[in-house]
Amino acid sequence: MNVLAIETATPVCALGLSLESGVTLSWVLDEDRRHTEVLAPGIERVLREFSLRARDLDRIVVDRGPGLFTGLRVGLATALALGAASGVEVVGVTSLEVLADGARRAGARGEVLVALDGRRGEVFYQSFALDESTSSALNEPAVARPEEVVEHCRRGGAPQWLTGDGVVRYRDVFARLEGVEIDPQTIPSLDAALELGARRTPTPVTPLYLRDADAVARFTTREGA
Amino acid sequence: MLALALETSCDDTGAAVVDSTGRVLSSIVESSIDLHRAFGGVVPELAGRAHLATVTPVVQKALDVAGLDPHDPAIDLVAATAGPGLVGSLLIGLSAAKAYALAWDKPFVGVHHLDGHLFAPLLETPEVEWPLLTLLVSGGHSMLVLQRAPGEHRVVGETIDDAAGEAYDKVARWLGLPYPGGPEIDRRASSGDPHALQLPVSMRNDSLDFSFSGLKTAVVRATERQPEVGVDDVAASFQAAVVEQLLRKVTQALEREGARSVALAGGVAANSALRHALTELGRERGVSVYLPSRAMCTDNAAMIGAAGLHRFAHEGASPLSTPARPSWTLVDR
């Protein structure tokens, strides 16, 4: 199966490609949120390098969030249009599950808490159980202040692992969890995205915002944005 | 030549198929205005979410109506608005358009939104008498543009503060009328007395520039002085003052620039008083007046397709790295 994976929900814009021949590669195109400028040229370059056209793909995997709203919409608009134009099916994965599986690939085992910087003093978070071959969600993705997440973890039994840029950003808060190892991964693993996406049954892909549009609207209106 | 065009600069998601003779094979517009009403203005995050949800279905529909194969359409070009506009909105159409171009291996062209508005009247006017003076008035822009030929334009006047549409929204809010204010004030004004309030006409000078910010203040003061004047009369008086200023500048520009015709463009061009006054002006001065349909005045992708085809013919394709340009200014050409 030829699979292209698109990551734009985090500050990084990256691509992954796995080919029928068994080759799997990934590219970080940009780390400065200039996703619109680098994404389409990057896809064009990568496809050309392997003499592929979009329609030669069997699947397009896209990170549907949670993450930076504008960034994840650039990736989704690109993936959905590529799919519509070429007849290739598009599959969504979440940034949280990709990071969890990335930690598993790096050797983490047991329970991992993934926390992504959600801005405004909050993190997007979710817990997963990791074993040799799979990562499975233990709860639903949610958004909260890091202090609340840590408090919740202390009461419910702390995870063995932490990962995500929210952990880095709120290092001091997460340090209150004792005996926890940190997987330093901040860029979601493209290998994980490719494999999760390849296994998944396609369903219509929608963004995972985790924030109510009206609340965001009121916030941005108040901020004069 | 056939172009698929996308327009997502504000709250409308548009896709269209047009050819280089100006024939519009399809033009689909999906508006998210209902989502913004409660906030009294376009909320960028809501617009971004709506664009993402509608962009591929709108393109699909535009291709369907034009009778084109969605996986291998017989088009020559994909065009999209690159600016100016709300950055989060622009990014959706721009990203999608690049992906369509890439998948079909067709050239991509980034289009200036106002270039699109200037092409709109041409799509509905088979024989334009050049030079053409276009009054471009919308929620975000108010300007007078002289065109010697399609795509050859010079801005001869523009607003020094608010856009005309912005003034409509502000006055509507003051009067307690719903957003967007343009159609609402237009409707109320039709049964009001335009002489009920004495409002000053701004910019009584030689400049071809507009000014609308003082008008809102004048409306507030006048209604405080004469609280007995009803909403319909205030709306009519305000609308008359806006139209008088616009007409005065159009007249000055016609004299100074020697244009042989006048066209209206932009969302405010749907205003009935403005359309009526301009028709009268054309009759008095013996110049042709082109009034595009309401659908062509407001934001749509057909106009972006026409501008894109022109740009492609003269400047070639844009790179896939083309950024969104939220504050792109219209340069003379």
Ligand SMILES: [Zn+2]
């Ligand atoms: Zn416009």
